[in-house]
Amino acid sequence: KKVDVQFSEAECFKIDAENKKVYCQSNANNSLDGKEEFVVDYDYLIIGVGAQVNTFNTPGxxxxxxxxxxxxxxxxxxxxxxxxxxxxxxxxxxxxxxxxxxxxxxxxxxxxxxxxxxxxxxxxxxxxxxxxxxxxxxxxxxxxxxxxxxxxxxxxxxxxxxxxxxxxxxxxxxxxxxxxxxxxxxxxxxxxxxxxxxxxxxxxxxxxxxxxxTRPFIKDFMSQIGQASRRALATDEWLRVEGCNNVYALGDCATINQRKVMEDIGAIFKKAEKGNSGTLTVKEFQAVMNDICERYPQVELYLKNKQMRNIADLLKEAKGDVQKESIELNIEELKTALSNVDSQMKFLPATAQVASQQGTYLAKCFNRMEKCEANPEGPLRFRGEGRHRFKPFRYKHxxxxxxxxxxxxxxxxxxxxxxxxxxxxxxxxxxxxxxxxxxxxxxxxxxxxxxxxxxxxxxxxx
Incomplete structure (x- = not known):
């Protein structure tokens, strides 16, 4: 299938997220006075400009x-x-x-x-x-x-x-x-x-x-969207830049801000329980466990590092013997069981391997956007209704x-x-x-x- 692709040898010097414009200038070596500047309008923007050398302000x-x-x-x-x-x-x-x-x-x-x-x-x-x-x-x-x-x-x-x-x-x-x-x-x-x-x-x-x-124009963009205090563009697990719409970032210029389980523990409990009883059975929790592991990869890492076989092992410390599916937990017991899970959160290294996998993932998402809009394939939305459109990005080392x-x-x-x-x-x-x-x-x-x-x-x- 042929697609309309236009390539320009130029460098971006400003991003206007509010008006969805990218300001560019030619970086071609020529004898002309000045550099030609132009503006590109966008519906979706993918930022993959990498990073610059960090001198740590060392003189000379x-x-x-x-x-x-x-x-x-x-x-x-x-x-x-x-x-x-x-x-x-x-x-x-x-x-x-x-x-x-x-x-x-x-x-x-x-x-x-x-x-x-x-x-x-x-x-x-x-x-x-x-x-x-x-x-x-x-x-x-x-x-x-x-x-x-x-x-x-x-x-x-x-x-x-x-x-x-x-x-x-x-x-x-x-x-x-x-x-x-x-x-x-x-x-x-x-x-x-x-x-x-x-x-x-x-x-x-x-x-x-x-x-x-961080490159200077990325710092300027970060200040526009309320990320001035960060060292790289913060994205969610779907590589969407936090603080603006339809903007994605990957590679060395960005970092994934992985959501913590404990931030959503109340929403997870509410989504899993049936009948507003104030308690959660092991069977009910197991029903959403796959979605939890997909949404919060640190849960799976925690189980692996602690050599736990399944959710029953994870809940034992909070409830004791939980082999019986009818045993119930309240929210405080669930918090106790998951309290150390977020310690397994890790930042991805700034390597070509990470950027390559992110690029492949994002391309697949865009190619499947229309299909997944009608039939979402991601995990449950614990803070909302339905499911996420895509599965979140997972790095495989x-x-x-x-x-x-x-x-x-x-x-x-x-x-x-x-x-x-x-x-x-x-x-x-x-x-x-x-x-x-x-x-x-x-x-x-x-x-x-x-x-x-x-x-x-x-x-x-x-």
Whole structure:
């Protein structure tokens, strides 16, 4: 089925939710004076603009550091690496200055910073050392992390392996080092494990990879809809932005504000009980249990973590033996049974895996909107009549990878399954290729890998 789709290469600089307008300007590189601006009217708006780099207001970061966010950032980093080697290879440059120029500092020990440090190490030691043999021994890579370990969100086995491998590879890992200032040629760090001592580190290129922040026009939009105090757009479980109509948000720019069971406990009790008796039988509660688990995913997580088989196990603490379906509970006993359930609420990580699943979910919802309007397929509305139109979004974690260089990758998959080494690298290759948007891009990526294996990486300037 053909649909009318219009694509514009432009950036949004303002959203007017009240009048349903999006203000945009062209971001095409040309020699024309100014940037063309235009307005797009909408019925439904989906916001998926991602986030920007978070500098934590550290002085000098914006002026002196490279970032790892856009394609242009990667191209600029590559040019700078080549420039550093070319300049250090000049005969009139002193030995001390060569060491500074060839010192590459990476700030941030998360997945992005670790992968970049590993990739840079491979690029230098597998390709550039053959082009610049006279200065290969002067190259140094330093990874600065404010926490006590790299990859703190991964399994401890992966963290330990990554730190050991980097030590073997000659990558200097400095944990407990918080960057407080970045000058043109030096990085100032506060050594948290050494009494807060301030240390200066000379560098030739610095890369900043320490987290994400909200884009300015999203902050402006958040202030319009009463979310000024938040760090990301708050949505409900259906990815609808809270505080406005027909606006959806996904990815790094948004966070799901999962509703708590205890906020709706009265409505749940009222919806489940029959006859306004003031009490609820186990049978009546079981009748709405599936809707409760679908509406509040923390209930299912709580049952799983506490190794409870069913609702009877959940209600035992409040009522004792509840195997008999005729046993009744009042609202206070139900509150007691569900009082700790909300402790299982979790925020979703800002990863491409989350954004991809959200995009797929939202597309299915829009494609089924007319059908689900007539036949709702979501859970019961505990505060209202009928059922929700769609099932709420549920994130399914499929695992995570951490490329560590030298054709080795760490993989952490559901079920506490951890794999580290060359076999995991091939698993990463297959997953990465399968996630490409088309067969064309898949072929381009695979051919690029093949070309690198045969001829090495391209070291020419872009």
């Amino acid at each position: 970061v914006v002026e002196n550091c490279h970032f790892l966010k856009e394609v242009e950032d990667a191209q600029k980093i590559r040019r700078t690496v080549i420039d550093c080697f070319e300049r250090a290879n000049l005969p009139e440059v002193s030995e001390e200055e060569k060491k500074r120029i060839l010192h590459f500092a990476i700030v941030g020990g998360g997945p992005t910073g670790v992968e970049f440090a590993a990739s840079l190490h491979d690029f230098v030691n597998e390709d550039l050392v053959h082009l610049y043999p006279g200065i290969k021994d002067l190259v140094k890579i330093t990874l600065l992390e404010a926490g006590n370990h790299l990859l703190s969100m991964f399994d401890k086995r992966i963290t330990a392996f990554a730190e050991d491998k980097f030590q073997r590879d000659g990558i200097d890992v400095k944990t407990g080092s918080m960057v407080v200032k970045v000058d043109e040629k030096e990085i100032s760090t506060k050594e948290l494990n050494n009494g807060g001592k301030i240390t200066s580190i000379p560098y030739g290129m610095a890369v900043w990879s320490t987290g994400i922040g 499929l695992g995570q990878f951490a490329p560590l260089g030298g054709e080795q990758t760490a993989a952490q998959l559901p079920g506490d399954w951890v794999s580290i080494g060359h076999s995991s690298q091939w698993l990463w290759y297959s997953v990465y290729a399968s996630k490409q948007v088309s067969w064309r891009t898949r072929a381009l990526v695979v051919s690029d890998w093949a070309r690198r294996f045969i001829f090495g990486r391209d070291s020419s300037r872009i």
